[in-house]
Amino acid sequence: MDIPLVLMEGIEKSFPGVHALKNCRFELRAGEIHALVGENGAGKSTLMKVLTGVYRKDAGTIRYKGKEVEIPDTKAAQQLGIGIIHQELNLMPDLTAAQNLFIGREPRKLGGLLLDDRRLYKDAEKLFRQLNLNFSPDTKVGDLTVARQQMVEIAKALSYNSEVLIMDEPTAALTSAEIEELFRMMGQLREQGVGIVYISHRMEELKRMTDRMTVMRDGSYIDTLQTADTSINRIISLMVGRELYVNTKQAAPRLNADTVLEVKGLSRGRAVRDVSFSLKKGEILGIAGLMGAGRTETARLIFGADRPDAGEIFVHGRKLVIRGPHDAVRHGIGYLSEDRKRYGLMTEMDVRTNIAVSSYGRFRSAAGWMRDASMDENAERYVDSLQIKTPGVHQIVKFLSGGNQQKVVIGKWLTRDCDILIFDEPTRGIDVGAKTEIYKLLDELAAQGKGIIMISSELPEILRMSHRILVMCEGRLTGELSGEEATQELIMRYATMRITEPDAKHA
Amino acid sequence: MSAVTETAQAAKPARTVSLRGGATQKLLAFASLILLVLFFSLASENFFRFDNLIGIMLSTAVIGVLALGSTFVIITGGIDLSVGTVMTFSAVMTGVVISFWGLPIPFGIAGGILTGMLCGFISGWFVARMQIPPFIATLGMMMVTKGLALVVSGTRPIYFNDTPGFSKLAMGTILGIPYAVFVFFGLAILAGIVLNKTIIGRYNFALGSNEEATRLSGVNVRNWKIAIYAMTGIFSGIAGILMASRLNSAQPALGAGYELEAIAAVVIGGTSLSGGRGSILGTVIGALIMSVMTNGLRILSVPQEWQIVLVGLVVVLAVYADILRRRKK
Ligand SMILES: Nc1ncnc2c1ncn2[C@@H]1O[C@H](COP(=O)(O)OP(=O)(O)OP(=O)(O)O)[C@@H](O)[C@H]1O
Ligand SMILES: [Mg+2]
Numbered sequence: 001m002d003i004p005l006v007l008m009e010g011i012e013k014s015f016p017g018v019h020a021l022k023n024c025r026f027e028l029r030a031g032e033i034h035a036l037v038g039e040n041g042a043g044k045s046t047l048m049k050v051l052t053g054v055y056r057k058d059a060g061t062i063r064y065k066g067k068e069v070e071i072p073d074t075k076a077a078q079q080l081g082i083g084i085i086h087q088e089l090n091l092m093p094d095l096t097a098a099q100n101l102f103i104g105r106e107p108r109k110l111g112g113l114l115l116d117d118r119r120l121y122k123d124a125e126k127l128f129r130q131l132n133l134n135f136s137p138d139t140k141v142g143d144l145t146v147a148r149q150q151m152v153e154i155a156k157a158l159s160y161n162s163e164v165l166i167m168d169e170p171t172a173a174l175t176s177a178e179i180e181e182l183f184r185m186m187g188q189l190r191e192q193g194v195g196i197v198y199i200s201h202r203m204e205e206l207k208r209m210t211d212r213m214t215v216m217r218d219g220s221y222i223d224t225l226q227t228a229d230t231s232i233n234r235i236i237s238l239m240v241g242r243e244l245y246v247n248t249k250q251a252a253p254r255l256n257a258d259t260v261l262e263v264k265g266l267s268r269g270r271a272v273r274d275v276s277f278s279l280k281k282g283e284i285l286g287i288a289g290l291m292g293a294g295r296t297e298t299a300r301l302i303f304g305a306d307r308p309d310a311g312e313i314f315v316h317g318r319k320l321v322i323r324g325p326h327d328a329v330r331h332g333i334g335y336l337s338e339d340r341k342r343y344g345l346m347t348e349m350d351v352r353t354n355i356a357v358s359s360y361g362r363f364r365s366a367a368g369w370m371r372d373a374s375m376d377e378n379a380e381r382y383v384d385s386l387q388i389k390t391p392g393v394h395q396i397v398k399f400l401s402g403g404n405q406q407k408v409v410i411g412k413w414l415t416r417d418c419d420i421l422i423f424d425e426p427t428r429g430i431d432v433g434a435k436t437e438i439y440k441l442l443d444e445l446a447a448q449g450k451g452i453i454m455i456s457s458e459l460p461e462i463l464r465m466s467h468r469i470l471v472m473c474e475g476r477l478t479g480e481l482s483g484e485e486a487t488q489e490l491i492m493r494y495a496t497m498r499i500t501e502p503d504a505k506h507a
Numbered sequence: 508m509s510a511v512t513e514t515a516q517a518a519k520p521a522r523t524v525s526l527r528g529g530a531t532q533k534l535l536a537f538a539s540l541i542l543l544v545l546f547f548s549l550a551s552e553n554f555f556r557f558d559n560l561i562g563i564m565l566s567t568a569v570i571g572v573l574a575l576g577s578t579f580v581i582i583t584g585g586i587d588l589s590v591g592t593v594m595t596f597s598a599v600m601t602g603v604v605i606s607f608w609g610l611p612i613p614f615g616i617a618g619g620i621l622t623g624m625l626c627g628f629i630s631g632w633f634v635a636r637m638q639i640p641p642f643i644a645t646l647g648m649m650m651v652t653k654g655l656a657l658v659v660s661g662t663r664p665i666y667f668n669d670t671p672g673f674s675k676l677a678m679g680t681i682l683g684i685p686y687a688v689f690v691f692f693g694l695a696i697l698a699g700i701v702l703n704k705t706i707i708g709r710y711n712f713a714l715g716s717n718e719e720a721t722r723l724s725g726v727n728v729r730n731w732k733i734a735i736y737a738m739t740g741i742f743s744g745i746a747g748i749l750m751a752s753r754l755n756s757a758q759p760a761l762g763a764g765y766e767l768e769a770i771a772a773v774v775i776g777g778t779s780l781s782g783g784r785g786s787i788l789g790t791v792i793g794a795l796i797m798s799v800m801t802n803g804l805r806i807l808s809v810p811q812e813w814q815i816v817l818v819g820l821v822v823v824l825a826v827y828a829d830i831l832r833r834r835k836k
Contacts, residue, residue, distance in 0.1 A: 075725035092716035094783035103724040296569045
């Protein structure tokens with residue numbers, strides 16, 4: 001008990017232009033759940049990547065069970081018994097779940113000549129049963145939902161019989177039931193003496209699940225605290241080191257404000273069924289609901305990313321036929337995808353290009369040349385105002401931390417100057433500091449007269465921000481609440497309301 | 508979440524299809540092959556005859572073996588543009604060993620295969636170690652081997668006139684079927700086993716599916732990639748020997764353009780150029796579709812210019828059908 005399972009001291013790591021870790025310290029004991037907290041870009045993921053051999057440290061020592069070790073590659077970490085679930089899913093979508101689980105250590109037969117797939121699946125099934133996963137390990141990972149893919153990642157990390165298990169924001173894409181399941185598993189592992197590192201931006205989860213916390217800021221170690229003795233406010237002030245914006249809910253737009261967007265009878269398959277609503281100038285319209293309620297699907301229809309089976313869309317009172325996102329953008333509709341990696345960013349390109357891409361017309365000279373200087377200038381403005389942590393506007397987006405990538409997407413749509421902005425889970429994976437920045441931004445945008453739709457699974461956020469709230473369940477609108485009357489309970493009631501009688505709308 | 512009983516049930520379902528992947532695509536390709544054969548049989552009585560069918564198989568053999576090899580590299584998400592000229596270079600080296608040095612036939616075979624493997628190994632080295640994009644690395648290899656084949660042979664064909672046994676390698680027959688056909692199908696079975704049942708095959712798919720994730724899982728991605736390119740090279744080497752044996756000579760000027768036909772066969776067979784998906788059976792069917800088309804159109808006296816046009820359209824159509832099917836899912 002006295003010797004910590006892992007002790008990292010004096011860790012240094014630099015990337016070109018970024019001093020990501022400065023004299024970092026981290027200690028993990030056996031049988032504890034240890035939170036690692038800090039703002040976006042504080043270096044949490046990087047520190048854990050150093051521990052698991054993804055990156056090599058520039059300086060410092062790592063002790064494992066008291067012995068100094070070198071971890072030059074991921075294999076070395078696995079052999080020591082250090083498993084990690086990365087922030088970005090790291091799976092092979094074309095392989096089955098079982099093949100993914102045992103990649104790199106497949107059971108073999110005939111003296112190693114052939115793969116023993118029978119044993120592979122048997123082992124996988126056993127593991128699945130232990131973890132209570134109720135889908136077949138024979139499913140291709142690409143066909144699984146994100147949550148289940150996450151479960152595969154977790155199963156994979158556990159299958160190494162790891163004594164150290166690192167989870168980098170594992171709950172960002174999970175439903176509450178799945179989160180409970182994950183917590184149950186974590187508790188079980190803690191009993192068995194596994195040391196767990198848990199990275200998350202959700203303070204309630206941290207407070208509930210963890211024993212100790214280490215706070216990082218700007219690549220430096222700040223402090224390690226007992227969770228039980230520490231208030232959330234104290235953690236936040238350690239993390240951020242500055243005052244946070246506290247919004248009081250903005251006054252709702254005047255009732256006679258112009259309607260900027262109206263949707264009538266929008267339908268697509270079983271995902272979206274007869275959805276109608278309108279959005280006013282200067283209004284923040286929250287859309288709540290459980291995973292799979294059809295919120296994202298509705299947004300994609302409005303944005304032209306998918307074709308509706310039926311329904312009409314009016315912008316400023318004019319009926320539009322939206323053939324694709326290019327049409328939507330032309331009519332001033334911007335969409336911030338919930339899955340920024342897949343749909344929101346060109347991760348191999350730099351910050352400035354990503355911010356400019358939806359508004360290229362503005363950065364073109366009369367002769368058709370791109371005006372690099374004005375693209376730079378524009379990008380710098382948003383890097384400033386959104387406080388995007390990047391060494392410069394020419395940094396490749398893939399190298400930014402998750403939360404900062406999200407801010408780049410926001411910068412893109414702000415550049416485009418849309419009248420209607422659809423934010424789909426805008427604060428997923430974003431730290432408290434950045435979250436409040438984004439709230440402030442949304443308030444400002446609404447005050448400027450933009451119509452904003454905010455889809456979010458976090459009820460406190462919906463309640464705090466929205467002037468009006470729509471609730472969806474199984475593709476239908478099941479309720480509409482004004483900002484004042486809405487409560488978590490009321491929203492949850494509508495969100496779980498399976499429609500039997502067709503007319504259950506609440507006015 | 509669920510109860511344990513439910514879990515046990517859910518974990519059971521049969522796993523026959525997904526292991527091989529894209530079963531419907533292969534069915535589709537196979538159906539098109541049957542349709543083509545039916546069509547040509549009805550259109551001309553000269554088509555469905557034993558000697559013509561054997562002719563088709565024989566002409567499939569060389570391109571088919573190249574296509575088998577290409578399948579591996581393409582599933583990694585890479586491409587090998589050098590298979591055609593590596594084949595030629597291997598044939599020339601076989602000629603050098605047998606006709607110039609006067610060594611026995613088995614040495615010639617070994618020389619050809621080793622040449623192919625070495626070329627593949629070098630391409631793989633450049634791709635995996637030097638991080639040169641596969642298109643560029645193998646484009647370079649294509650030109651280098653094309654040149655080397657001409658240099659080594661002195662730009663003249665090398666004949667195997669002193670070793671009558673050599674032409675038997677491809678053209679000897681059992682029950683009227685040339686050995687080359689057996690070699691092709693034998694290699695296809697072997698390639699199928701390698702791809703689906705061995706570790707290199709598993710990593711082949713893993714690499715093509717998500718290389719970074721594979722690396723982070725502790726797999727030595729670079730070395731396996733080199734091995735896969737080398738394996739593709741071995742197939743090119745064997746194709747070279749078949750070709751030389753069939754022509755009873757190593758023709759140093761032949762071979763350019765074969766790589767594109769091989770890639771076409773692979774693609775018709777449903778293997779994805781972006782990696783992660785593909786099958787050997789698909790490639791075999793793809794190669795057969797190509798040669799049935801060429802042969803059938805020739806029998807119908809469609810001018811050769813138009814044959815090329817039609818085959819080109821078929822390649823695009825086949826891939827489009829695949830995309831349509833995928834979208835429906
Ligand atoms: N491969 C890389 N190349 C260059 N810079 C990098 C690289 N990886 C991380 N960084 C930079 O290092 C810093 C720390 O990033 P890291 O991903 O560790 O943050 P984080 O604390 O995990 O943030 P988040 O909560 O957003 O996930 C960031 O400024 C990031 O831009
Ligand atoms: Mg991170």
